[in-house]
Amino acid sequence: MHGRCHKPRRSRRARRRGAVRMFLQPCLLTLLRRGPAHGYSLLSGLTDFGFEVERMDPSVVYRMLREMESQGLVVSSWDADSLGPQRRVYRLTAAGEETLRDWIADLRRTRAEIDALLQAYEQTTTN
Amino acid sequence: MHGRCHKPRRSRRARRRGAVRMFLQPCLLTLLRRGPAHGYSLLSGLTDFGFEVERMDPSVVYRMLREMESQGLVVSSWDADSLGPQRRVYRLTAAGEETLRDWIADLRRTRAEIDALLQAYEQTTTN
DNA sequence: TTGTCTATTGATAAATTGTCAATAGACAAA
DNA sequence: TTTGTCTATTGACAATTTATCAATAGACAA
Numbered sequence: 109m110h111g112r113c114h115k116p117r118r119s120r121r122a123r124r125r126g127a128v129r130m131f132l133q134p135c136l137l138t139l140l141r142r143g144p145a146h147g148y149s150l151l152s153g154l155t156d157f158g159f160e161v162e163r164m165d166p167s168v169v170y171r172m173l174r175e176m177e178s179q180g181l182v183v184s185s186w187d188a189d190s191l192g193p194q195r196r197v198y199r200l201t202a203a204g205e206e207t208l209r210d211w212i213a214d215l216r217r218t219r220a221e222i223d224a225l226l227q228a229y230e231q232t233t234t235n
Numbered sequence: 236m237h238g239r240c241h242k243p244r245r246s247r248r249a250r251r252r253g254a255v256r257m258f259l260q261p262c263l264l265t266l267l268r269r270g271p272a273h274g275y276s277l278l279s280g281l282t283d284f285g286f287e288v289e290r291m292d293p294s295v296v297y298r299m300l301r302e303m304e305s306q307g308l309v310v311s312s313w314d315a316d317s318l319g320p321q322r323r324v325y326r327l328t329a330a331g332e333e334t335l336r337d338w339i340a341d342l343r344r345t346r347a348e349i350d351a352l353l354q355a356y357e358q359t360t361t362n
Numbered sequence: 363t364t365g366t367c368t369a370t371t372g373a374t375a376a377a378t379t380g381t382c383a384a385t386a387g388a389c390a391a392a
Numbered sequence: 393t394t395t396g397t398c399t400a401t402t403g404a405c406a407a408t409t410t411a412t413c414a415a416t417a418g419a420c421a422a
Contacts, residue, residue, distance in 0.1 A: 123378095124341065125256070125257055125260075125261075126255060126257075126261075126342045126344065126345040127255070127256055127341075127345055128348070129252070129254055129256050129409075130252055131348070132410095133252075134352060138355050141356075141359050147369070148368065148369060148370090157348055157351050157352055157355070158344070158348040165411070166369080166370080167370085167372085167411090167412085167413090170369085174371090195368085208356070210252070211252060211253065212356055214252045214253030215253050215352060216353070217285070218255060219346060219349050219353075220285070221258070221284055221285040222342050222349075224284050224285060225258075225261060225262060226339065226346075228284070229265050229268075229335070232268050232269055250380080250407095250408075250409095256379095256410095257378075257379095274400070274401070275400060275401090292380070292382085293400080294380090294401085295380075297401060297402070298379095298403095322400055323401075
């Protein structure tokens with residue numbers, strides 16, 4: 109048939125509730141903290157943080173990486189000795205480290221807010 | 236001067252990171268679980284969950300309430316014996332209770348994901 | 363020489379959130 | 393009694409974030 113492996117047709121499913129906004133960014137920053145990496149390997153690494161990578165569109169990750177680069181949080185270069193197509197290798201910058209620190213603080217706060225709600229819920233369990 | 240109390244000019248500040256998407260909805264549902272209430276009182280109740288109510292635009296809350304009503308999660312009626320302007324009193328429906336249960340499950344999952352990231356961060360503390 | 367896999371880019375639609383402006387009843391002060 | 397202020401609500405629209413689809417391209421295997 110056509111030269112397309114027809115994907116499982118990620119059918120318009122309801123967006124997940126309760127997810128953290130822009131959560132992708134701190135996840136990528138954390139992964140890059142372990143060392144330089146390119147988009148595709150970062151994509152797989154996201155499973156660690158609860159992403160369902162199979163259902164994710166890779167363009168989401170690439171877009172975020174390029175945006176992060178435009179903000180100076182990462183820098184990219186072409187991997188010299190790679191087989192296959194050229195791939196961009198991303199590396200964390202000092203600014204990226206700092207932004208990640210801010211993110212961590214925000215996430216602790218967010219966690220506390222979620223806890224507040226969960227506790228409020230449990231306390232008013234009327235049924 | 237004009238009949239407007241000039242607000243502190245909620246100046247275009249960077250949107251907070253690390254907030255949960257649509258967090259407002261489960262907060263309102265939880266507040267309504269304690270009993271019927273109208274928009275303005277719900278607005279104040281949000282402080283419990285980390286919202287900075289002074290900086291919030293009330294229209295955000297009203298919009299959410301109306302959307303929740305259109306989804307059948309709450310029903311509203313006009314408060315008969317209210318002083319001042321008429322106000323809509325919202326009451327939680329069975330569907331609302333159920334949606335809140337789903338939210339709680341989602342939020343527990345979200346919290347687990349945040350924890351995973353925080354742990355990953357702490358484990359790779361290279362500096 | 364066609365197809366498949368990895369890797370990346372771009373455009374656009376849809377959903378969510380933020381901001382501003384307007385209306386309206388009650389009440390207090392001038 | 394008219395002006396202003398407070399509570400309460402609605403509507404419109406801009407900005408941001410997220411999802412989806414379509415396309416390109418090198419390497420390699422059949």
